[in-house]
Amino acid sequence: MSRYHPVSRIIDDNGSPVVNANIYFYEVGTTTEIPIYTDDLFTVPQAQPVLTLTGGVVPEVFFEGVCKVVIKDDTGVQIGLTREPVGEIDAGQFDTWLTDKSYSFNDVVKGSDLLFYRSIVAGIGTNQGNDPTSSPLSWVEFYTDLELEAPVLESPVINTGISGTAVLDDDTMVTATDTTLATSESIKAYIDAHGLIQTIGSEFGTYTSTAAVILADNTVPLITEGAILMTSSITPKSTTSTIEICFSGIFDNDNSGHTVLTVEDVTAGTILYATANRNAATVANPTPISFTMATSSPGLTLNQYRIRWGASSGTSYVNGNVSAGLFSTAAKCILLIREVQY
DSSP states (O other): OEEEOOSSBOBOTTSOBOTTOEEEEEOTTSOOBOOEESSTTSOSEEOSSEEOOGGGBOOOEEESSEEEEEEEOTTSOBOSOOEEEEESTTTTSSEEOOTTOOBOTTOEEEOTTSOEEEEOOOSSSOBOSOOTTTOTTTEEEOOOTTTTSSOOOSSOOOSSOOOSTTEEOOTTOTTOOTTOEEOHHHHHHHHHTSEEEEEEEEEEOOOEEEOOBOOOSSSOOOTTSSEEEEEEEEOOSOSSOEEEEEEEEEEEESSSOOEEEEEEETTTTEEEEEEEOOOOSSSSOOEEEEEEEEEEOOOSSOEEEEEEEEESSSOEEESBOSSSBSSGGGOOEEEEEEEEEO
């Protein structure tokens, strides 16, 4: 006596269970149908083809000896490979799960839902009393080689959702591997928490000058030195982020002194950064000053930053040279305050 029930269910190329798939049983090497039965005593004949049930579940089929098995969908298109010979060696291969029987690691049983399960409890005879249909820590659903070995899913449509141990919902991506997928929610959360979070931008396009002094020596400039050029504010969204302050502008000086720029944390009342342009060899020789500096997030409340400017000596000019403005409205100082997460 041989029994055919080699897989939990039949699926198509899109990974969907095939209901009413047609299973044919032939003499080996032919297309001659053999007698098949619904019981192991051969008392109830079964008509061909045998149809899969809800969820693509395969009913049990009994027959004598060996045979060839072909599976087709309801339009007559073959699913998977032809198997032959089938029988004898498959007889009794998968027994029905019993509550009082002890199972070992990798044992395979048939559950009450007609699906097959493999024991994942380590050891010999260590898995007892755990119903495979409701004990995912003790059993996993088992598939054999007839269920589309390494299926290729061409343009699958998934309408509801996917789940499983290979689908991770980890907002930090700490558990990411090269064989798992991430949920769209965790990808969004990870991106939102990394890289550029927000940018605040401002411009200053006026040609003007100042004689306010910021000394170009080896001391930290004071918040009272120089004049206020630009002010901008930002409210950080994270206490662990970094605040980047980016600036660019064109400056000139009417003698051999420097134009000095500082970044003031207005809220904290400190100077965070200072820089200067080169000594001008001659007057009317404007030079650019550009920089990017970084500081830690001050918290989740509004914080204000200023660009202060002054001359180490003489007079400093912005958006032009000592004689006139340059580039009309295209000459601008640009201040960007960016919140980023590295």
